[in-house]
Amino acid sequence: MPGKVLIGVSGWRYTPWRGHFYPRGLAQWRELQHASRVFNSLELNGSFYSLQRPSSYAMWAAHTPPGFVFAVKGSRYITHMLKLRGIDVALANFFASGLFELGEKLGPIxxxxPPMMRFHPQVFEDFFRLLPQTTHEAAQIALRRDERLQGRESLQPGRNRRLRHAVEVRHESFVDPAFIRLLRKYRIAWVVADTPNPWPLYEDVTSDFVYMRLHGSTELYNSRYTGAELERWARCIEAWRDGGEPEDARLICPTRARARAGRDVYCYFDNTDKRHAPVNARELMDLLGVRWTPPPA
Structure with a gap:
């Protein structure tokens, strides 16, 4: 059967959205409630900048309706500062910091x-080998957290669930079929990231789900998507959702992914600077007939 389509925005706390996407006078603490009743998924990006607290994850889960999904951005300490080297404790701290408090609402990670980081096959294979495939595996990793999380850790994963991982790269050295094969080996999604040049835009399918980040096609984090651009993305999503690929897909690896009955598609708009992200996200939902009708807040 076709996969699920989840569409939303990256983050939700933006001053320019107040009085536009958010009703005038809406209390700031209610912004997540509002956004999660317009979109069926949001990208949680505070986790990229610093370790969050279990109480924050629990609050975010409580303020969103049943069936809602968070994508969680991995720590930049691991990706940008350590550059995947010597990351055992940092990875443990990340998984111990509260992700399990999201429960069934925990989606892809x-x-x-960073743009200057190149493809080093062994470094990335070692990283992919470390990534947990289930929440119970993640809980075992979390046990190795250090003293910085003393008294502020969350170590109970609840029901065992599969974890999904997606990778967004920004250096041309990753435009290599060997990297696509490596992603497929570990069932990790290549992020379809639409940005102005020079960052790579390709649409290889490497897992049983697809992860998209639409940053703006002509001006990074700023430009509004046109109707024609959104129509093409809608056609791509329909093909991926149905388990195939667009005929005009821009590919790194000439070998296409095997067809499936369906794939889930996660799509997040990040063209936020001029309030375009929520508008474009709703337009794409309309094109695809994505209906999200959770109970009122």
């Missing part, structure tokens, strides 16, 4: 890499 996004690992974004």
């Amino acid at each position: 996004l690992w974004q890499f």
Whole structure:
């Protein structure tokens, strides 16, 4: 059967959205409630900048309706500072910091890499081998957290669930079929990241789900998507959702992914500076007929 389509925005706390996407006078603490009743998924990006607290994850889960999903951005300490070397404790701290408090609302984990970081096959294979495939595996990793999380850790994963990982790269050295094969080996999604040049835009399918980040096609974090651009993305999503690929897909690896009955598609708009992200996200939902009708807040 076709996969699920989850569409939303990256983050939700933006001053320019107040009085536009958010009703005038809406209390700041209610912004997540509002956004999670317009979109069926959001990208949680505070986790990229610093370790969050279990109480924060628990609050975010409580303020969102049943069936809602968070994508969680992995720590930049791991990707940008340590550059995947000597990361055992940092990875343990990340998984101990509160992700399990999201419960059934925990969706894919996004690992974004800096533009200067190149593809080193062994470094990335070692990293992919470390990534937990289930919440119970993640809980075992979390047990190795250090003293900085003393008294502020969350170590109970609840029901065992599969974890999904996605990787966003920004250096041309990753435009290599060997990297696509490596992602497929570990069932990690290549992030379809739409940005102005020079960051790579390709649409290889490497897992049983697809992860998209739409940053703006002509001006990074700023430009609004046109109707024609959104129509193409809608066609791509329909093909991926149905388990195939667009005929005009821009590919690194000439070998296409095997067809499936369906794939889940996660799509997040990050063209936030001029309030375009929520508008474009709703337009894409309309094109695809994505209906999200959770109970009122």
